[in-house]
Amino acid sequence: MKVARPEIRSFQPPVRTLMGPGPSDVPPRVLSAMARPTVGHLDPAFVGMMDELKSLLRYAFQTENELTFPVSAPGSVGMETCFVNLVSPGDKVIVCINGVFGQRMAENVRRAGGVLVIVEDPWGAPVDPAKVEEAFAANPDAALFAFVHAETSTGALSDAATLAAIARRYGALTIMDCVTSLGGVPVLLDAWGIDAAYSGSQKCLSSTPGLSPVSFSPAAVERIRARKTPCPSWFQDLSLVLGYWSGAKRTYHHTAPVNPLYGLHESLVMLAEEGLEAAWQRHRDNHLQLRAGLEALGLNFVVREDARLPQLNTVWVPEGIDEAAARTRLLQEFGLEIGAGLGVLAGKVWRIGLMGHSSRQANIALCLAALKTVIQ
């Protein structure tokens, strides 16, 4: 044998407190749900659980959309699923960029052969509805409009209801990224008129990373059905995936990640038990408490008060502090993970997450005590 047997033992991860931009802490209930026996992905018991998952997701997204299910891959694939199915070559798409994930949306449009119209806002600011209105006035033929509800790279929350209403007036369909918002702040797909939305399992839902809940309105489904060219991705082609996720007879499309889906199911049961309003309120209350502590330490927020995400607190790194060294100390001495800056904010900010199960009193106390030690 050419390749020698490696002397590697089972992996034992350290216990961390996850207060970065995701993943968030996964509650023991979700981890133990994932340890239940694996069944076949076409087993009738599993198919029953898939139907429950769809109902639970409809509650989380506040939608009656029939086409609501988790894509078997991380949030980035949920994003691509929206773009590769809805954008045909030559379609004009208005994309708002106010951080990293808006940039990724734009890249998705380019790769799908769409004609891109960019609306830019400064990093840390929400999307400006006046600029969106201007972009539609100059491009009334735009077929699609896309924005990030909760920009994880900056901590800014945009006014989804107002933005989607502009798109609707111009007859365009709206794609919304709610990877970081779902479960942490109101996400009301039907009330706001969102046509396609994608999220992630690892943020305010507090399941493990690797699944992306998506939802498509009847108008979005109609647009997908009317495509003249086939969806360029086989795996993400909704017309094919649906044979597995809906209908009387489920057929093989890909082998679903059975145990991670148990985990997502459990996390959504926990969200339903708590109630959406109560979950939003918990995120808000804990944010206010963390904010008071951060300000007492002399840390300043990047995002203006009325656009701050309660689940992602972005603060400027104080003068004279080596931000990477401080994060290393937090991890090594306190087992605490917080996030670094991304893109233009790299090296300048810390992103402190209070997402899902991480949004707890004990985490706030640990974070404030640990930060005090490393910056003072």
Ligand code: PLP
């Ligand atoms: N969109 C937003 C707003 C995100 O925060 C993320 C991940 O952080 C993604 C998309 C991509 O999700 P994933 O990393 O699960 O692929």
